[in-house]
Amino acid sequence: MIMTYLEAIADGLRVAMRNDERVFMIGEDIGTYGGAFKLTKGFLEEFGPQRIMDAPISESAIIGAAIGASLNGMRPVAEMQFIDFITNGFNQLVTVAGTTAYRWSLPVPMVVRGPSGGGVGGNPFHSRNPENWFVHATGLKVVCPAFPADAKGLMMSAIRDNDPVIYFEHKGLYRKIKEDVPEGEYYVPLGKARIVRPGKHVSVIAYGSAVHMALEAAATLEAEGLDVEVIDIRSLVPFDEATVLDSVRRTGRAVVAHEAVLTGGFGGEIVARISEKAFTFLDAPVVRVAAFDSPTPFAPTLERAVLPNAGGIADAVRRTAAF
Amino acid sequence: MIMTYLEAIADGLRVAMRNDERVFMIGEDIGTYGGAFKLTKGFLEEFGPQRIMDAPISESAIIGAAIGASLNGMRPVAEMQFIDFITNGFNQLVTVAGTTAYRWSLPVPMVVRGPSGGGVGGNPFHSRNPENWFVHATGLKVVCPAFPADAKGLMMSAIRDNDPVIYFEHKGLYRKIKEDVPEGEYYVPLGKARIVRPGKHVSVIAYGSAVHMALEAAATLEAEGLDVEVIDIRSLVPFDEATVLDSVRRTGRAVVAHEAVLTGGFGGEIVARISEKAFTFLDAPVVRVAAFDSPTPFAPTLERAVLPNAGGIADAVRRTAAF
Amino acid sequence: MAKAKRPQQAPQAPVSSSTLSETERRELLRYMVMAREFDAAMLRLYRQGKAFGGVYSQLGNEAVSVGTAYALDTKADVLFPMHRNIGSHFVFGQDLDTLMVNHLARKGSQMRGTDGTGHYADPAKRIYGNVSHLGAMIPVAAGFVLASKMRGESCVALTYIGDGGAQVGEVHEALNFAAVQRLPLILVIENNQYAYSTPSSLEFACERLSDRALGYGIDGVTIDGTDVELVLATTRKAVERARRGEGPTLIETVTMRMRGHAEHDDFAYVPKAMLEEWAAKDPVERYAERLIADGVMSTESVKQLREETLAHMIAAIDRAVELPWPDAEEAFRNVFMDEVAQ
């Protein structure tokens, strides 16, 4: 069935909730209102207020309650109305959720999900891409889907997983990206990258919104005779190093792209792995394309200026190819 | 005067407080008790309870109050009793402090400081090295001194700086490292790396406790005929890319080391910059040495196993040199 | 261990005869009308499809933002407004064009386009706007007046939070800290019955949000937030306490959010009867009627005030909305202050 990215996420949640009584959702305005982005529209009617729980504006309590419920046999999915507000529940995630398996050998099967990303005039407080904070926290799995089918399949896998998973949705893709999505149960394993466009000249490694920029760049470059391979990481933790290295070993050239700000981001991690483990295969330096190191500004002129885009990726690929 | 790392930090704070009435400290148990590590011993007596303010156990209030006071003409220094508890004030730092200059063009001259790091049996909640979270937050300066003189000089610069600075002290160095420290006012500029040991075969780029591991490794390797250059980054934001690139361009080989966990850490950033900007100078892949991706365990056998050490750096240098 | 009960509160004398001067009363109405017509003007913009970002109506909250801010010394005190406090900006003397250009994030905005709405700061006007994260600025407001207090200056901070936002942990930490340090901080909890779509019953279980004052050892009171003179009188007492060094006050103002959370929200979840009930208590209409009844204003002068104000608002918006967006280069500046200095 053709679904938008948003519909596919909702479908994954719905199927998981239908199949498993232990799954419930907790968040702000997810019930009667159906969520700030209407992602859980109809959920309250189907699952009732106990399983679609409208919570007070208390991100720590929401995440903490999800941890506690998961320690007691449930599989909660906590929504952050915007992923930016995860900073208010940060301690619960990094201090409690991410250390429990290690300390207690007990599963914490929970998902924290919410809209991340910029490009929609969200202002500095509704546009963050904070995934690398959690990559660098230990004990948390981190997922950033770019396509509807993956979004559904990764959601279902995240819910079935026995570790805490932070699931970053990109709000700019919610209604923009559509594709055919398998119905019913559908699982995409965590920790597997996907070559979304095979190519032989340069590997572009990306995730989330940057995958679409990369594909756009690849289409442009095709006309210039450059055959770009685009890899969608999909899951940052666990990270599918093998697929990335294999691609770079074939092409000898790589560009790494993400929407998050450049410095201290996950792009550095990818480059470090490539340059350590595929060094002898590299014919050019690995180049990163990412947001300028600033908060995401509000005015469209400014926001466009700081965020990465297809043009920037295309330029980086050209430079890499020409090296 | 010979001072320990801890004494040098205290001296920097003391001199800054004597010179500038706007400087005050806020934290838990910093007054009567003189701080959990006795770093502020004698401060209450000298500066009084208003400038050495014992606060409730409320990291958000402490950091938030520091932001507010800094917006109103003061230069607060907020102590986290252990830097791990910064997760409870995370939102204030990344959402408010780090975005204020950008949004309001107003200075937020504040320092948040506290003991970080492992190796002393601190358990998973008293051992973190979370500096890269803040590097990746935008608008926050990040300092990680390794030596007493630098610790003092960077502290004084951090207090004089007009931006929020997070100053990571390594608790394992507090009483272990001593050296001659200039008396009175002494400033080490933020954003300048330092070559602590010149060498010609391999560059080791490190910060905090890893600098001492690197020096130990360099001493060992000298006997093997390997001349290692050790660079102490000192300040992660701003980052002195030039000094690092210059060194790597000379040696052609680099190892990057930090005590923080490997994945998603600042090491990736350093490697990415080197491999993008000094690619043609590299004779070997850049290798990272860092902690295993887990919480820092409590038992000494386990803690030793996960943390990086001089031996690990020496091995990495040998491999790099032999490549 | 009986269910904890609220302490006796001094009954609120219905303010039958005003103790305010006619000038003051006219000013109160004028500021409320400004808030009201600002809303109308923004709504018009939204309907024209020219608004960008959220448009948060403050309809029904005029008496709270105006009555509270009017109790302050706008030359010495400091305002940390929230998203439905446009009235407070006017009381603090914010000039309409500056406000609009900031709000709409156009070229010339004090935020250079990095942000919009009421998030701006204008130190000269003693206004420090909010961030989106609810409650995050309350510790900051506390720290601001802590600094004043350290220097022996008299500066009271006035800030706000919603019935929803009051559940954020930082609110607790900030209030407690301010109480311990006896800071001159006034926190107004604007209980307008809803937090986005969430009714109060799902946000908290206490009877009155001012009941929280007891747990901090500070003064707390719950008042009708549609009566501007009551709001003013209550806040004045809080200001006096603050100036006497007696610490923070918590004021819960009870009102109704008369529109959606923002304009995209059709607020279908709000019972119609509730809106009707509160429409009858409209703070602006009622105050206008009262001033007319008291002979302070004429029907005609009220009508004229409203029309002129709306016209002004629309004109200022129209001026602002025609301004260009800030230059893209602004995006790359001022992440750090040393860049500002350059």
Next chain:
Amino acid sequence: MAKAKRPQQAPQAPVSSSTLSETERRELLRYMVMAREFDAAMLRLYRQGKAFGGVYSQLGNEAVSVGTAYALDTKADVLFPMHRNIGSHFVFGQDLDTLMVNHLARKGSQMRGTDGTGHYADPAKRIYGNVSHLGAMIPVAAGFVLASKMRGESCVALTYIGDGGAQVGEVHEALNFAAVQRLPLILVIENNQYAYSTPSSLEFACERLSDRALGYGIDGVTIDGTDVELVLATTRKAVERARRGEGPTLIETVTMRMRGHAEHDDFAYVPKAMLEEWAAKDPVERYAERLIADGVMSTESVKQLREETLAHMIAAIDRAVELPWPDAEEAFRNVFMDEVAQ
């Protein structure tokens, strides 16, 4: 707007004649003695230089941890203890050797050496230990019983926080959430006058920490934390309310921390007179005397109980301390559960 006052609380009838059985009373004393002697044994270890990590004395808190935990159904309810609640572990049936090996993080620890002290979890014993970050486990405890409630199971969570830790934002969020959802959660605020070196006057400004209950719409009470039967009776009422679906209760127990924050701390900042005053109210001595006076125990049997308990504790510690540290490889396992499964 008078300073908010505490609601009238039902006067606490001094428990003159006990309503407990002799067996219950003997058990209460036994658990308190275990807590007391555990302390003594750990102190001995510390003085021998064999302790590794912090040694947090609970001296003076025996009646709180034992009296509260004893009110629960240890087979159905759940314990989220804090760092001075070793007595609760004993009430929940934790076996001495397991406790010690966990505490000292030796080979065989349920935490595999990843952590020590009372941070372990033992689901079979229905104990979920704390993390160092104060207050962080209160939302987790709330979520735990939320899950039970969803499944229609009766499970009350008992957890604790200090007079200092109560200022953490998460405590506010968790209590409010639990109140809204009427969760069976009992939060004991252990007011032992100090938070590390910080006296209560710098932690909060309310008269009683139980005054915070009103602001959540839940029950709250402040009691003498040195009277184990009062603590038990109070907690039993809270448990009954929780089981009836009436939601959380806040119990403030007033005691004194009779030693330093941890053993490295000489607590010179505590006035001697204060310690002397509280020493006279020693919860263990007083209860022992009372049981002797009531003919439930003899002086001799109390003496014997204490000596035997101490000997047991020391023996268990000595066994544990001789165990090797866990193997280094443990460090590389279980970061994720799929590794556990492997």
